[in-house]
Amino acid sequence: xxxxxxxDIHITVSEGASLELxxxxxxxxxxxxxxxVQSPGQGLQLLLKYFSGDTLVQGIKGFEAEFKRSQxxxxxxxxxxxxxxxxxxxxxxxxxxxxxxxxxxTGTSLTVIP
Amino acid sequence: xxxxxxxxxxxxxxxxxxxxxxxxxxxxxxxxxxxxQDPGLGLRQIYYSMNVEVTDKGxxxxxxxxxxxxxxxxxxxxxxxxxxxxxLYFCASSLGREGFTGELFFGEGSRLTVL
Numbered sequence: 001x002x003x004x005x006x007x008d009i010h011i012t013v014s015e016g017a018s019l020e021l022x023x024x025x026x027x028x029x030x031x032x033x034x035x036x037v038q039s040p041g042q043g044l045q046l047l048l049k050y051f052s053g054d055t056l057v058q059g060i061k062g063f064e065a066e067f068k069r070s071q072x073x074x075x076x077x078x079x080x081x082x083x084x085x086x087x088x089x090x091x092x093x094x095x096x097x098x099x100x101x102x103x104x105x106t107g108t109s110l111t112v113i114p
Numbered sequence: 115x116x117x118x119x120x121x122x123x124x125x126x127x128x129x130x131x132x133x134x135x136x137x138x139x140x141x142x143x144x145x146x147x148x149x150x151q152d153p154g155l156g157l158r159q160i161y162y163s164m165n166v167e168v169t170d171k172g173x174x175x176x177x178x179x180x181x182x183x184x185x186x187x188x189x190x191x192x193x194x195x196x197x198x199x200x201x202l203y204f205c206a207s208s209l210g211r212e213g214f215t216g217e218l219f220f221g222e223g224s225r226l227t228v229l
Contacts, residue, residue, distance in 0.1 A: 009154075032216055043118070043204055043220030044157075051216070090156060094216065100145045100164070100208055102218060106156035 002027050004093050006105035013081050014113050021076040021108050023091030031093040033074040034102075035065055038088040047089075050074060061085070086112045116141045120205050120221035127195055128229050135190045135224050137205035143219070144210030146188040147172070148180065150201040151223075157204065163188055164210065195228040202226075 005024045013019055025031060032051050036044040048059025055067040065076045074091060091105040118139045127133055139146065147162035149172075159172030163182040177199055179191040188207075192199060202225050206218040 006156075034216055036218075041222075043206075043222050044218070045220070046217045049216045100147075100162070100210070100214060102147075102159070104149075104157040106154060 002095070002103070004091055004103050004105040006089075006091055006108050008108045009106070010109045010111070012111040012113060015083050016080050019076075019078045019081045019085070019110070021089050021091075021110070023074045023076065023105060025072050025074070025091075025093050027093060027095050029096045030067075030069060031095045033065075033067060034092040034094070035059065035063070035074075035076045036090045036092060036104075037061075038090065038107075040087070044090060047076070081110075081112055083112045083114065086110055116219065118205055118207055118219050118221040120203075120224045122224060123222065124225050126227045126229065129196055130194050133192050133195060133226075135192075135203060135205075135226070137188045137190065137221060138186050139188075139205075139207040139219065140186065141207060141219065142185065143207035144185070146182065146205065146207045147218075148178070148188070148190045149204045149206065150174065151204060152201050160190065160203075192226075195226075197228045200226060200228045 003026050034049045035047040038044045047063050048057050050057050050067045058064050063078050088107045090107045092102050121136045144165045148160040149157040151157050158174045161180040163169045205221040208218045
C-alpha cells in the first residue's frame with residue numbers, strides 16, 4: 001500500500017545538538033517530497049521540498065534534507081537545534097501525475113531541552 | 115497579506131446540528147483542500163478542489179460536503195455532525211497544476227468539538 005512513514009512519534013534533543021527526523025515513503029515512482037513544520041497553535045509551513053536534481057536540499061531555518069532513492073527516504077536534518085525549533089514536523093509526498101494530491105505522514109513531535 | 119482564513123476557529127456543537135466552516139484565500143489559488151488532524155493519524159485529506167465547480171473526495175470524505183462556487187472560497191459543511199468528527203480542521207490552498215510549486219498555504223485551523 002502507498003504510504004508515508006515517520007517512525008519516530010516523539011524526539012527529544014538538547015539545544016545545540018544535531019537533529020535527524022526520518023521519513024520513508026512507498027510509491028511506485030519517486031514522488032515530490034516535502035517537509036512541513038507546525039508550531040503550536042498554528043497551521044503548517046513549508047520547510048523544504050525535493051522535485052528532482054541535487055539530492056541534498058536546503059530549506060528555511062537552517063534545515064536540510066537528503067533524498068535517497070535506494071532507501072525511499074527523505075530525512076530531515078539540522079546541525080544545531082534551537083529552542084524555537086520545538087514543533088511538530090510532517091513529511092509529505094505528492095505522487096507523480098496526481099497534481100496537487102498531498103499525503104502526509106503522522107508527524108514527529110520535537111521537544112528541545114535547554 | 116497573503117493568507118488563508120478559516121472561521122470559526124473554535125466551535126462546540128451538538129450531534130446533528132448542521133454547521134459550516136468557512137475558508138477563504140486571497141492569493142488567487144486554483145487548488146484548495148480540507149484536512150483533519152487527529153493525534154497519531156497526522157493530516158488526512160477530506161476533500162479537495164482543483165478549480166471552481168471542480169471538487170473531489172480525499173481519503174476521509176464521509177460525513178462532509180464541500181462546494182466551490184467562487185475561486186476564493188471553499189466551505190466545509192457538516193450536515194449532521196457526530197462525535198467522531200471532533201477534530202482539528204485545516205484549509206489549505208496552492209497554485210494549480212500549471213504553477214505547481216509544492217507549497218500549500220494553510221489556515222490557522224478550526225477546532226471542532228461535537229458533543
